Amino acid sequence: MPDNASKNTAPAVSVQGISKDFRVSSSEKPGFLRRFVPAPLRPAEKFRSLDNVSFGVSIGETLGIVGRNGSGKTTLLKIICGIMTPTQGEVRVRGRVSTLLDLGAGFAPEFTGLENAYTNGAFMGFSREKMDEKMPAILDFADIGEFIHRPVKTYSSGMYVRLAFAVAIHADPDVLVVDETLAVGDESFRRKCFARINQIRRNGGTVILVSHSLQNIVELCHTALWMERGKIILKGAPSFVVGEYERFANSSFENQKIILDRIADCAEPQVPAQGDRLVEELAGFHQPRVYETNGACILNPRIIGRDGRPVGNLIMGRDYFYTYDVRFDQDAKNVRFGMMVKTQSGLEAGGAVSHGAGDALEFVEKGALLRLRFAFKCQLTPNVYFINAGVQSVGDENSVYLHRIVDAVMFRVTPLPGLLATGIMDFGAHLKDGERVSVERVQKP
Ligand SMILES: Nc1ncnc2c1ncn2[C@@H]1O[C@H](COP(=O)(O)OP(=O)(O)OP(=O)(O)O)[C@@H](O)[C@H]1O
Ligand SMILES: [Mg+2]
Numbered sequence: 001m002p003d004n005a006s007k008n009t010a011p012a013v014s015v016q017g018i019s020k021d022f023r024v025s026s027s028e029k030p031g032f033l034r035r036f037v038p039a040p041l042r043p044a045e046k047f048r049s050l051d052n053v054s055f056g057v058s059i060g061e062t063l064g065i066v067g068r069n070g071s072g073k074t075t076l077l078k079i080i081c082g083i084m085t086p087t088q089g090e091v092r093v094r095g096r097v098s099t100l101l102d103l104g105a106g107f108a109p110e111f112t113g114l115e116n117a118y119t120n121g122a123f124m125g126f127s128r129e130k131m132d133e134k135m136p137a138i139l140d141f142a143d144i145g146e147f148i149h150r151p152v153k154t155y156s157s158g159m160y161v162r163l164a165f166a167v168a169i170h171a172d173p174d175v176l177v178v179d180e181t182l183a184v185g186d187e188s189f190r191r192k193c194f195a196r197i198n199q200i201r202r203n204g205g206t207v208i209l210v211s212h213s214l215q216n217i218v219e220l221c222h223t224a225l226w227m228e229r230g231k232i233i234l235k236g237a238p239s240f241v242v243g244e245y246e247r248f249a250n251s252s253f254e255n256q257k258i259i260l261d262r263i264a265d266c267a268e269p270q271v272p273a274q275g276d277r278l279v280e281e282l283a284g285f286h287q288p289r290v291y292e293t294n295g296a297c298i299l300n301p302r303i304i305g306r307d308g309r310p311v312g313n314l315i316m317g318r319d320y321f322y323t324y325d326v327r328f329d330q331d332a333k334n335v336r337f338g339m340m341v342k343t344q345s346g347l348e349a350g351g352a353v354s355h356g357a358g359d360a361l362e363f364v365e366k367g368a369l370l371r372l373r374f375a376f377k378c379q380l381t382p383n384v385y386f387i388n389a390g391v392q393s394v395g396d397e398n399s400v401y402l403h404r405i406v407d408a409v410m411f412r413v414t415p416l417p418g419l420l421a422t423g424i425m426d427f428g429a430h431l432k433d434g435e436r437v438s439v440e441r442v443q444k445p
Pocket of ligand 2: 074
């Protein structure tokens with residue numbers, strides 16, 4: 001979860017009215033010219049990949065950027081880092097920028113990893129002595145063993161990234177710019193990278209992170225920005241921006257246009273009216289995001305106690321049911337149902353599906369009304385949480401949502417006196433066979 005302590009209001013990065021045009025040869029487009037005019041004679045066309053983009057990032061802020069492929073995210077980062085110049089507009093960055101964008105772009109293939117690390121450091125303005133000081137940490141982080149003394153052209157792509165990342169991340173950046181590079185490397189290396197990014201954030205560094213992992217954006221960022229066709233669509237609280245972006249990305253082409261128009265018109269997107277009681281019931285507390293129906297409709301999601309009565313305040317350790325009805329407006333195949341509990345910042349705490357892979361409900365006929373009941377034990381620490389509800393038609397390749405409600409139900413977990421659990425999950429560590437945590441002296445001074 002974002003740690004807001006280090007945030008202040010001075011801008012670390014200021015982007016003002018940035019546009020970027022690329023010249024694209026008409027030969028890349030199908031049509032008359034391509035058929036009848038030789039490539040060199042075809043006129044070049046302009047393609048606008050960024051269109052009048054403005055925003056600021058405060059010192060100590062972590063900004064996450066989301067958007068579909070080709071929406072202009074990488075182009076924007078390249079301009080912020082000074083790797084690319086904008087056609088129009090201005091970017092101001094305070095302090096040293098380190099980028100995990102063009103990882104290892106400056107590496108000379110014939111030189112060893114070590115030589116490249118020194119050269120790269122010099123490039124970033126560090127003296128030989130300063131690099132001598134940093135080198136043990138860099139080598140430890142890269143962890144590529146003896147390969148450090150071999151030419152980088154012999155490296156696997158994973159080794160290359162490890163070294164490049166290690167060098168970039170030890171440059172003590174004031175502003176760190178990361179573009180999805182974390183997708184490369186194995187799981188433990190990725191975790192190490194995130195830990196290091198977190199450390200930079202905690203020390204008051206500013207981070208701009210592009211990621212297709214919406215979970216990462218919600219967990220790591222103070223603010224999120226959604227880009228589409230070179231423009232900023234929304235900027236704000238990560239769970240809100242990511243939620244709207246997800247809704248957009250899961251909609252049909254026509255509805256995507258409607259969503260964008262609505263955001264442009266009112267800046268505050270509204271929940272589509274689905275005519276269900278639950279929206280009215282919960283209005284005022286929170287806003288469930290009801291997706292378009294696609295053959296089924298989720299109705300009346302709620303949490304009930306053992307006695308069948310609806311509850312809003314849950315007690316740790318007790319058993320409950322999460323239940324909702326699903327009305328099928330069309331025949332449906334391979335159907336399964338799901339739930340997901342999320343924290344207020346959008347972090348997925350845990351969920352469940354009704355059927356395992358390969359054993360979904362084979363067929364549900366039009367007009368059927370099914371009632372789902374997920375039994376669960378409340379193992380969450382006191383806070384406010386939300387639960388999603390979803391119905392999917394599961395395919396071999398991909399699955400389609402028949403209906404979905406994000407933040408369908410809001411509930412509270414009530415604090416207990418003397419509670420010792422921390423974090424989100426209560427692992428029961430404080431209670432074993434009825435006993436509290438024990439502290440035992442095993443050696444005397
Ligand atoms: N050098 C270039 N010449 C021509 N067009 C370019 C160039 N670089 C990017 N573009 C175009 O600009 C648009 C934005 O590209 P960009 O790489 O910034 O997208 P992105 O949001 O990073 O996408 P992804 O999620 O796939 O990484 C795309 O349509 C792309 O084709
Ligand atoms: Mg990109």
